[in-house]
Amino acid sequence: xxxxxxxxxxxxxxxxxxxNFEYLLDTKAANDEGQDIIEGLNRTLKTLPxxxxxxxxxxxxxxxxxxxxxxxxxxxxxxxxxQYAPDIAEVTGKVKLIELGSGSSTKTRLLLxxxxxxxxxxxxxxxxxxxxxxxxxxxxxxxDYSSLEIKGLIGTYEQALNQLKLSTQExxxxxxxGSTIGNFSDLECDRFINLVTSSLAIGDYFLLGIDLQKPTxxxxxxxxxxxxxxxxxxxxxxxxxxxxxxxNFELNFFQHQAVYNEVDCQIEMYLTSRESHQAILKxxxxxxxxxxxxxxxxxxxxxxxxxxxxxxxxxxxxxxIQSYTDDQEWFGLLLCQKxxx
Ligand code: AVJ
Numbered sequence: 001x002x003x004x005x006x007x008x009x010x011x012x013x014x015x016x017x018x019x020n021f022e023y024l025l026d027t028k029a030a031n032d033e034g035q036d037i038i039e040g041l042n043r044t045l046k047t048l049p050x051x052x053x054x055x056x057x058x059x060x061x062x063x064x065x066x067x068x069x070x071x072x073x074x075x076x077x078x079x080x081x082x083q084y085a086p087d088i089a090e091v092t093g094k095v096k097l098i099e100l101g102s103g104s105s106t107k108t109r110l111l112l113x114x115x116x117x118x119x120x121x122x123x124x125x126x127x128x129x130x131x132x133x134x135x136x137x138x139x140x141x142x143x144d145y146s147s148l149e150i151k152g153l154i155g156t157y158e159q160a161l162n163q164l165k166l167s168t169q170e171x172x173x174x175x176x177x178g179s180t181i182g183n184f185s186d187l188e189c190d191r192f193i194n195l196v197t198s199s200l201a202i203g204d205y206f207l208l209g210i211d212l213q214k215p216t217x218x219x220x221x222x223x224x225x226x227x228x229x230x231x232x233x234x235x236x237x238x239x240x241x242x243x244x245x246x247x248n249f250e251l252n253f254f255q256h257q258a259v260y261n262e263v264d265c266q267i268e269m270y271l272t273s274r275e276s277h278q279a280i281l282k283x284x285x286x287x288x289x290x291x292x293x294x295x296x297x298x299x300x301x302x303x304x305x306x307x308x309x310x311x312x313x314x315x316x317x318x319x320x321i322q323s324y325t326d327d328q329e330w331f332g333l334l335l336c337q338k339x340x341x
Contacts, residue, residue: 018148019138023131024155024163034245034284041288041296048237050183050299051129051156055240059133061233063104068229070221073179076331077209078107084324085114088335091321092205094120095173098164100157101180102126105137111175112145122148123170127160161195172204179211179331182266182302193316200338206318208334210304212325216260219303223258223267231256234269237298246282253277257295267301306332317341 040047054062066074088111097115099108105126112122122145128134131154138150153160164174174196184192196206223230234256238249254271261268273290280287309332310320318336325332 018142019150019152021131021135021138021152021154022163024153024159034281037241037245037281038284038286041286046288046294046296048241048296048298052237052240053233053298054128054130055236055243056130056132058233058236058240059103059128059130061229061236064229065225065233066106068222068225068227070225071230072218072222073211073331074107076326076328077177077179077333078110080324080326080331080333081107081110084333085110086117087322087324088207089114089118089120091335092173093171094118095171095205096123096125098125098127098172098174100127100160100174100176101178102128102137103130103133103178105141107177108175109141109144112141112148116145116147123151124148125151125153125164127153127155127157129154129156157192158195161199164199169201172200173207174200174205175207177207177209179209179301179304181208182211182304183299184302185300190316193313193318197317197338202338202341204338205321206336206338208309208313208336210306210309210332210334211301212330212332213265213303213305214328214330216262219260219267220258223269223301224256228256230258230269234258234271234298238271241281245284245286247280249279250277253290254296264300265303267299267303268297269299269301270295270297272296304332306334309334 036049040049065071097111099105102108112124115122126134126138134152134154138152141148141150153163181189181192200206235251235254238251238254241247242249253274255274257270257272259268273292273294276292277290278287279290306323313320313334313336317338317340319339320334321337322335323332
């Protein structure tokens with residue numbers, strides 16, 4: 001109805017009405033910048049936090065991963081959403097939609113469609129550490145959803161969830177898709193879920209995407225694709241650190257590796273040093289020694305079991321309202337409601 005009118009307005013003007021961004025940078029975080037890197041690289045078993053994958057380039061590479069034939073999670077989760085988003089919208093009723101790690105917001109569209117079909121005004125809060133990808137996807141969404149209002153938050157989950165706690169009386173649905181929760185250790189997971197529940201009021205909803213346990217061959221293929229995009233994605237972390245902290249990591253000295261740990265039910269992604277060498281991160285005053293064959297653990301990607309996850313979420317004050325899955329039971333979407341404080 002209003003499309004032709006909006007097209008006559010210049011884009012910046014038209015978008016300003018319905019879009020704003022906030023950069024969440026507190027000074028404490030700025031002073032602590034890179035402490036997690038120093039700490040991780042000084043360990044006997046070196047690690048780097050997976051959030052450093054996602055600079056502009058890394059977010060682009062991740063988008064490419066999602067299109068790979070071997071990488072089933074994204075398309076499987078999208079197919080579940082395509083089927084059940086109307087059901088989810090009906091259960092929650094009108095809500096403010098808040099997405100942690102929104103990236104390109106492709107799957108979010110399926111939810112927006114469902115709420116729109118019920119005649120609700122659309123209010124969306126995407127949260128991502130990459131400002132560039134957040135902006136691109138916001139503009140594209142505004143073009144396609146004429147009544148959509150967006151408030152983008154650029155920052156970490158922790159910063160964003162602390163901010164959300166302070167805001168809004170409206171009913172909320174917080175979504176965390178793509179099984180990104182699989183990147184967290186037990187401790188990090190507890191902390192994260194605790195931040196989520198503190199940001200919710202009783203009765204608010206949380207929609208969680210989890211990758212499920214399945215044969216090792218399928219899992220390992222998904223993280224060792226034949227085009228080498230996952231390898232580029234893994235190596236790009238070093239490139240990102242070089243730029244951000246004046247480093248001199250030589251990418252050719254490292255090799256991508258991904259293996260499924262059947263005991264802990266997790267993919268473990270490593271960068272393995274091909275030879276003994278040193279690297280420097282000037283801005284962090286950090287010099288790191290690598291032995292030949294030494295690894296940096298850059299990511300764990302845990303694979304879950306729905307009934308275990310249900311028990312866990314219950315213990316954290318999140319009641320499972322409905323779980324959705326695909327025919328092969330490769331991926332799960334859990335719709336939860338905050339039940340107590
Ligand atoms: C976005 C964290 C869920 O663990 O599958 C994809 C990231 N790493 N390929 C995952 C990833 C390698 C992805 N998550």
